[in-house]
Every structure is written in structure tokens, then in C-alpha cells.
Amino acid sequence: MNIKPIRTEQDYQGALKAIAPLFDNQPEMGIRLHGSHGVIN
Template sequence: MNIRPIRTQDDYRAAMREISIFFDDEPEPNTPEGERFEILLTLAQAYETKNFPIDPPDPVEAIRFRMEQAGLTVKDLEPMIGRSNRVYEILNRKRPLTLPMIRKLHDRLGIPAESLIRPLSDARTS
């Protein structure tokens, strides 16, 4: 089964070429091909995590994403944030989230707490 660690960009490209073949015809689990596919995916994921980390979004981006994803309106956020003017202040980055808001957004909408506690970025969204 001659599989090596992925240490360089060339190793990664070679692994991705081999993985892409399996995507067209995914092998059965618990077969030699299935195990090779699973090992290559694990190695590629480890390399990507180490070399291409993705930071969680800032709180406003996370809230807007969940709103879009679930079809939520400002009114839907009022039980977690407060009156609509407070929701707009949060969404327009005029006011930071409080700890109770963070807890409610996390508990009720499933937004990762690590995203909600990040500092607001300077990016302005409309």
C-alpha cells in the first residue's frame, strides 16, 4: 500500500490527483482501495489544516450567514439580541455582542461560540 506522509506541495498535488480518481468511482469501505482512499483523505486533510488554516468568521459575518442559511429576519433575532434597533446596531457593527447575546445566539441558532467571541473586524457589510 506504499503511502507516504504529505510534507510538500508536490506531495499534496500527487495525493490530490490520486484522490480525485476515487471521487469518480468511490471504492467500497473495508477494501484495500477503500482504505487507501480513506488514508489519503486523512493525510490531505491534515496537510490542509496545517498549511491552509481557515479562521472562523467574525461575529457579524457568522450571524448574517446563519440568517441567510435559515431565512431569518431581524425580527427573528430580537429574542436573542433585543429590540430591532439593537439588532441593527449589532449587524452594522455599531455595538458589540454581550455575553448573554452570545450565549443565546449559540444555544438557539447553533452559531459556534468561537465565532461569536471574536473581535469585530473592520469590514463593513451592507
């Protein structure tokens, strides 16, 4: 994992683009989420 600070508008837009797929994809039926953080088991 490559973590960098968001300092510019370009950094911000790049971060949004990188995480957008995480919100677009719903977990499959039957996949159990683990704990309060929603980690897929």
C-alpha cells in the same frame, strides 16, 4: 499500499491526483456498502 507523509506542495498535489478517481466513480446500482466506512462488499 504505499503511504508517505505529505511534506511539500508537490506531495500534496500528487496525493490529490492519486485519490481523485475514488471520488469520481460512483458505485454501481445493487452494490452493497459494508459498515460505516462504505467499504464495497
